[in-house]
Amino acid sequence: MTVTARIEQTPYETHISTDTQVIVCDEPAEVGGGDKGMKPGDLLAASLGACTVITLRMYADRKGWPMTSAVAHVDLENDPLTQRAKMHMRLIINGNLTEEQRERLLEIADRCPVHRILENPIDFSTTLVR
Missing domain, CATH: 3.30.300.20 (K homology (KH) domain)
Known part of the structure; x- marks a missing residue:
């Protein structure tokens, strides 16, 4: 099983994926993230x-x-x-x-x-x- 984590230009917003699913991981706004997902x-x-x-x-x-x-x-x-x-x-x-x-x-x-x-x-x- 491989899980892939990818970050691009949006500070700390990370897309985590498997072959069939995607979730978002992020940091809270107080540390510069967008709070779009769990830490x-x-x-x-x-x-x-x-x-x-x-x-x-x-x-x-x-x-x-x-x-x-x-x-x-x-x-x-x-x-x-x-x-x-x-x-x-x-x-x-x-x-x-x-x-x-x-x-x-x-x-x-x-x-x-x-x-x-x-x-x-x-x-x-x-x-x-x-």
């Missing part, structure tokens, strides 16, 4: 939140559980002094679920693919294409 760090937190609720939906549907909705509020903090980032997620799971089902869904939330990627070390490589 890059917000997109990272959004990826975790989206993956989590999708995973919960898939699991609840597979089990036939009456989950009507799931909401993930994700906060991302980065501490440059400790060189550590922290993500905190608050989940709201709605539906006529038993306490055992809710506890199981909480366990499943931490097993979404993006969560698993983020909790492991990540290697980076960047090359310049000429």
Whole structure:
């Protein structure tokens, strides 16, 4: 999977695309952007939140559980002094679920693919294409 980010002349407005989708990423007006999309760090937190609720939906549907909705509020903090980032997620799971089902869904939330990627070390490589 390749995701492409492209910036041109409009300050900080970046178009992010896959083969079939396009979204806009930007910076707030107070730092010179046009505030036309989420900031890059917000997109990272959004990826975790989206993956989590999708995973919960898939699991609840597979089990036939009456989950009507799931909401993930994700906060991302980065501490440059400790060189550590922290993500905190608050989940709201709605539906006529038993306490055992809710506890199981909480366990499943931490097993979404993006969560698993983020909790492991990540290697980076960047090359310049000429």
